Amino acid sequence: MYLYGASGHCKVIIDSIESSTDKIIKGVFDDNIEIDKILNVPIYNFETFDKTKIHEMFISVGNNATRKMISESISENYISVFHPKATISKYAFIDEGSCVMANAVINASAKIGKHCIVNTGAIVEHDCELGDFVHISPNASLAGNVKIGEGTHIGIGAQIIQGITIGKWVTIGAGTVVIRDIPDGSLYVGNPARQIKK
Incomplete structure (x- = not known):
């Protein structure tokens, strides 16, 4: 390969x-x-x-x-990569080209799109949905039923409470706490999250 x-x-x-x-x-x-x-x-x-x-x-x-x-x-046969120390529910779905790093957790009924990164120690709880090309940084946590749009980057240590929807091509800064839905194409930081750039 x-x-x-x-x-x-x-x-x-x-x-x-x-x-x-x-x-x-x-x-x-x-x-x-x-x-x-x-x-x-x-x-x-x-x-x-x-x-x-x-x-x-x-x-x-x-x-x-x-x-x-x-x-x-580039049209090729893209595979996914799972570190042996990742915990992935047998009821989760992970599409082609995605990776799950060491100590990351993906729980039941989570759906991960194509070419996503679930980085070291990240948590993707039950019923979460990640669009294609999403990156969940180390130690970031998504509570249950969170939806993340295409291309969005969740920064290191960020926390997203249950039921939140985050749009496409959003950047959530390191350590940010998201308690409300976030629209497409924005940069959010802080606790609670606030928009600092469109």
Whole structure:
């Protein structure tokens, strides 16, 4: 299999794959020609690479908009990645290209969209719904029945109370406490959350 994006997030993905499966990561694609390896995995230029060698791929990029751009421009067999120390309910649904990191919890009837990141120690409670390209940062907590729109980034340690709906392409700052619904395309911070940028 191959990864796309030789970033810090890529290192965590490599570790998760090597810890949980017997899959062999044959290479990482990246535009940075200054580096030739990441965690001993060789780096290649995607444009000049023989695409017939690619059977499985994962987009190892932390930026939500960039993951969307890559997934829409490159049609491959995208797999999901689950760290062995993640806790995932058998009643949860996780779509292609998403990852669940160490000590994260996804509870019953949660639905995770395509190319999402549920990062280290994050909690996604029962009946939550995450749109495509969402990132739940480390130690962020979503109570039950929270809905998160496409491309939204929930910052590290943020807390979302039950039943809240957060729109598309929103940024929730680190440590923010969300107690009311939030519309599309905004930046919210604080306790309780307040809008500081549209």
